[in-house]
Amino acid sequence: xxxxFFEAKDAAPEASYKALDFILGLYRVEHDARARGILGTxxxxxxxxxxxxxxxxxxxxxxxxxxxxxxxxxPMGAAIRYAINxxxxxxxxxxxxxxxxxxxxxxxxxxxxxxxxxxxxPRLMRSRSAFEMPLHMNRARDQxxxxx
Numbered sequence: 001x002x003x004x005f006f007e008a009k010d011a012a013p014e015a016s017y018k019a020l021d022f023i024l025g026l027y028r029v030e031h032d033a034r035a036r037g038i039l040g041t042x043x044x045x046x047x048x049x050x051x052x053x054x055x056x057x058x059x060x061x062x063x064x065x066x067x068x069x070x071x072x073x074x075p076m077g078a079a080i081r082y083a084i085n086x087x088x089x090x091x092x093x094x095x096x097x098x099x100x101x102x103x104x105x106x107x108x109x110x111x112x113x114x115x116x117x118x119x120x121x122p123r124l125m126r127s128r129s130a131f132e133m134p135l136h137m138n139r140a141r142d143q144x145x146x147x148x
Contacts, residue, residue: 004079012076
C-alpha cells in the first residue's frame, strides 16, 4: 500500500504525504515495540490493538473522505482504491503479533532466489544449444526423445 501512495506523490503531494504519515504512524508503533523488547508477545499484540487500531480507523475515515476528490484512474485514486479494497487483508497484523506490518523479508528472500537463479548456471543463460548444456540435461533430453 505504501508504494501506491509514494508513487502518487507527484500527482497529489498533499494527500500522498498525509497517507504516508498514517503509514509512518503504524511503523512507529512497531518501532516502539522493538525498542521495548516486546516483539511477538501478548503485550505487543495489545499495543498493536490499541495504538494501531486508532491509526487505522483515522486512516480509513480519511481515505473515505479523500476518495471523491481524486479521479479513480489517477495515481492517488488508484492508491485509495487499492487501500480500501485491501483493507481487511491489510489489518491481519492486528490479530497476531508475529505477523509483520510489511512483507519486506519475503520479498528479500524471493529476490535472492531470483538473483541466484540468474547466476547459478550462466552457460544456460547464454545458449540453448545441446553441447553447452550440462550432461544431466542432455541425458534428460535423450530420455524424453526415446520415450516419444
